Amino acid sequence: DAGITQSPRYKITETGRQVTLMCHQTWSHSYMFWYRQDLGHGLRLIYYSAAADITDKGEVPDGYVVSRSKTENFPLTLESATRSQTSVYFCASRTPSGGRANEQFFGPGTRLTVL
Amino acid sequence: DAKTTQPNSMESNEEEPVHLPCNHSTISGTDYIHWYRQLPSQGPEYVIHGLTSNVNNRMASLAIAEDRKSSTLILHRATLRDAAVYYCILRVLSSNTGKLIFGQGTTLQVKP
Numbered sequence A: 001d002a003g004i005t006q007s008p009r010y011k012i013t014e015t016g017r018q019v020t021l022m023c024h025q026t027w028s029h030s031y032m033f034w035y036r037q038d039l040g041h042g043l044r045l046i047y048y049s050a051a052a053d054i055t056d057k058g059e060v061p062d063g064y065v066v067s068r069s070k071t072e073n074f075p076l077t078l079e080s081a082t083r084s085q086t087s088v089y090f091c092a093s094r095t096p097s098g099g100r101a102n103e104q105f106f107g108p109g110t111r112l113t114v115l
Numbered sequence B: 001d002a003k004t005t006q007p008n009s010m011e012s013n014e015e016e017p018v019h020l021p022c023n024h025s026t027i028s029g030t031d032y033i034h035w036y037r038q039l040p041s042q043g044p045e046y047v048i049h050g051l052t053s054n055v056n057n058r059m060a061s062l063a064i065a066e067d068r069k070s071s072t073l074i075l076h077r078a079t080l081r082d083a084a085v086y087y088c089i090l091r092v093l094s095s096n097t098g099k100l101i102f103g104q105g106t107t108l109q110v111k112p
Helices: none
Strands: A004-007 A010-013 A019-025 A031-038 A042-051 A054-057 A064-066 A076-078 A087-094 A110-114 B009-013 B018-023 B031-038 B045-050 B061-064 B070-075 B084-092 B106-111
Touching: A004 A087, A010 A019, A019 A031, A019 A087, A019 A110, A042 A064, B009 B018, B018 B031, B018 B084, B018 B106, B031 B061, B045 B061, B045 B070, B070 B084
Parallel strands: A010 A110, B009 B106
Antiparallel strands: A004 A019, A019 A076, A031 A042, A031 A087, A042 A054, A064 A076, A087 A110, B018 B070, B031 B045, B031 B084, B061 B070, B084 B106
């Protein structure tokens, strides 16, 4: 399917476990982003990537690790999950230039619960 | 990053125009004004953006004050599907990353 997809859509895990959230886009967009959304905080940027093998921290990077070996994939890993990481996670992508460079395309989200 | 201020919630009747305000008094000359919306249980979606002039697209219109310290998103005829959280966001023109800093947004309710 064309577009941006996230998997899994729902995940329940336990404190201390490692969890990886997947994000895949079919447009070959250079830029990709990970956000988390919590009640009362809106969306906050965790990490972003300008291209394969180029990543940088956002507002709330602690406790998360990202990688980008291929342009189309941008996985987000919680190395040791904590209850405070219970949230809805959104992945997004955008082109680097041109008119649509102003537009980020968001995935459907992954709802993560850490018990 | 400059901040935006929006009302927490607004109500509208179906098929009537809706004006969603946004204050950004600390905006700099290089900040674009972006609007995104988030329908229930979905990711945000782009609505419109502008720099200085008013903008129109198929979804909405964006009216920007002459001093750029405020803007208004206009939905010309609200439908039930327009019920969502609307975010007004400033993005630095010179920023290649295109990072978006989301605030709390305005929750729009549309009544039939």
